[in-house]
Structures are given as structure tokens and as C-alpha cells.
Amino acid sequence: MLNSKIPATVITGFLGAGKTTMIRNLLQNAQGKRIALIINEFGDLGVDGDVLKGCGVETCTEDDIVELNNGCICCTVADDFIPTMEKLLEREERPDHIIIETSGLALPQPLVAAFNWPEVKTQVTVDGVVTVIDSAAVSEGRFAHDHAKLDAQRTADQELDHESPLEELFEDQIRAADMIVLNKSDLVEPDKLDSVRQNVQSQTSRALKMVEAEHGQLPISVLLGIGAGTEDEITNRKSHHEMHHADGHEHDHDEFESFVVELGEVEDSAALVESLKTIIASHDILRLKGFCAVPGKPMRLVIQAVGQRIETYFDRPWQSHEERSSRLVVIGLHDLDQPAIANAIGASV
Numbered sequence: 001m002l003n004s005k006i007p008a009t010v011i012t013g014f015l016g017a018g019k020t021t022m023i024r025n026l027l028q029n030a031q032g033k034r035i036a037l038i039i040n041e042f043g044d045l046g047v048d049g050d051v052l053k054g055c056g057v058e059t060c061t062e063d064d065i066v067e068l069n070n071g072c073i074c075c076t077v078a079d080d081f082i083p084t085m086e087k088l089l090e091r092e093e094r095p096d097h098i099i100i101e102t103s104g105l106a107l108p109q110p111l112v113a114a115f116n117w118p119e120v121k122t123q124v125t126v127d128g129v130v131t132v133i134d135s136a137a138v139s140e141g142r143f144a145h146d147h148a149k150l151d152a153q154r155t156a157d158q159e160l161d162h163e164s165p166l167e168e169l170f171e172d173q174i175r176a177a178d179m180i181v182l183n184k185s186d187l188v189e190p191d192k193l194d195s196v197r198q199n200v201q202s203q204t205s206r207a208l209k210m211v212e213a214e215h216g217q218l219p220i221s222v223l224l225g226i227g228a229g230t231e232d233e234i235t236n237r238k239s240h241h242e243m244h245h246a247d248g249h250e251h252d253h254d255e256f257e258s259f260v261v262e263l264g265e266v267e268d269s270a271a272l273v274e275s276l277k278t279i280i281a282s283h284d285i286l287r288l289k290g291f292c293a294v295p296g297k298p299m300r301l302v303i304q305a306v307g308q309r310i311e312t313y314f315d316r317p318w319q320s321h322e323e324r325s326s327r328l329v330v331i332g333l334h335d336l337d338q339p340a341i342a343n344a345i346g347a348s349v
Helices: 019-028 047-053 077-090 108-116 135-139 147-153 158-175 190-201 240-245 269-283 338-346
Strands: 006-013 035-039 065-067 097-101 124-134 179-183 209-212 256-263 285-292 299-306 309-317 326-333
Touching (some): 035 077, 077 108, 108 124, 108 158, 124 158, 269 285, 269 299, 269 338, 326 338
Parallel strands (some): 006 097, 006 124, 035 065, 035 097, 124 179, 179 209
Antiparallel strands (some): 285 299, 299 309
């Protein structure tokens, strides 16, 4: 039965762990597989979808990429995810594999459980849940389970004032996993990477399969073909929300918010990046991502920031029908000073 079903891989991980980069690399090395993508973008602008649509892979066209922008996928399973899956399965040319990139804020458990819905279960199986970990961030103690250590660091890092809910999310994404990708392993010393492994493994009693990656680069044979059938196991991998909900608590993501900053062309992208580091630190921004138009450059400049670590690269040429503009999504904890952040970014270009 499993062999007759379309395999689906759920790729989850905290904000900025490198999920989109890993998927982009996977698409570029898909070995002829027709892959459909479902992307649950958090924020007002589908930056990840735009980045992936620019990868230029023939086996993954724009019609094969579906963005769900109506909120966290774990809260909109019935309204968004199930209808999207049904439409994919109704296509005359069905995909060989489905990849679902969750928002960095999503709980994997309710999404995986949705594969048990009758409309989906007979046709699709969860090949595996892949959780991408930012090894560098974890090695710095930002998502460690040791609360005493977090308290000691609070005077140096304001993010730690809100660490507890982020930790729960971090743990839930690990608990749901069939495979852990220790991404950005090249940024971590070997002994610290061993500590990251121990930290990750401590979140669950199950023995976890872990692989290291740099820039999200892993062979398709590693990421796809796990054959876990995770929909049959997910009830044994309960999230904090499921345990709290049993006591009458409600699930929400009110502690997070996002907004879009729209700019014109950016004359000096290097200066903008340096300014963003200061702005991110000053306003406790968790994640910043988007793309810029640079005068004289025919391609878009993608910006991906996690804390003050910022990566930039040119992804694809601007299309003739597109307006050359710059747009950045800012994601942070509740009560971001949106006008001050927008003005600071605007003053940097």
C-alpha cells in the first residue's frame, strides 16, 4: 500500500534554520523527480515562495508551488492544507513527491496528523519529518533546555526574556522528527557540535537520526525516501500544545508578529546590511528576510538574516513584468516598534 502512495516530506525548523536554502538545493538536484511544494509562509509577503520560484528547475514549475499565507499551518489544517492537498491529487500529472515547508512557528504534529484524514490517507504517506536545526544558534545557548544558563545570559541578550515559549517550539519540532539536520555545522567547533547533538537528543527518548549539513546541502537520497509513515506514529510524539490543550488551554501565536518594509532600489547593499545588524540588535528582531533591487544589477539580491548573521546572494534576473523594488519581512516577538524599525531601515538606503 505504501508503495502506491505519493510520499510527502515535512520540513520544519525554527526561524532562519535554513529550510528554504535546503529545499532550493534539493530542487536543483532532484534527479528528474517532479516535486510539488507547499509553503506556509509566516508574514505578509511570500518571500520564500518568490525565492524558490526563482530556482529555474524544470521539474518544479510555478504551478507546483503553493503558498499558504493565512497563518500558521498547524491552526489552518482544515481550511487550507486539506483543500490544497486535494487539488494536488486531482491534477492529471501528479507529483512524484510532495514537500511541505512549515513556518518557523508551526507545530509539525497537527500537520502530520492531518495525513490521516480519509481524503488524504489513501493516496499520500508522510515519508518523513525533517527538522532543520541552526547548529550555530543552539551552540550559543539560545535554545538550550538549561534555564539556569539562560538566566545567566539574560543581561547580555534580551531575546532570552522570551526564551521559554521559543524553547517549547524548539522541543516540539525535534519530538516530531524522523531526521534532524544539523545545519550550519561549519560554523561550530567539533566539541560544541557534540554538545548540540546531546542537547537535541535530550528532547526525546527516541533515538534520533542526525546528519550534518553546510548551507543546507544534502543529497536527495538522504532527505527523500526515508519511508517512515510518520502519520501512523505521530500520536506518540505529542507537542506541548497537545498536552496543554488536554488541560483546557488554547493555542495561539500572539507572542509573534511580522510586517513588511517596502523600499525602492538600494544603492549600497553592503551599507544596508551593516545597518540591518544594528537595527536587528536594537529591536530584538528574530528574523528578517526579503529581496532588494540594486541599480546596475540585473538580478535580485536576496537577504536572509537570523539575529545579526546576515546572508546575501543574487538569485535570479528581474522579469520584464516586475517592478524593481525592495521588500523585507521583519519577524519578531510581540510589541515590535514597527514605525521605528521601518524608519530605521528606510534611512539606511
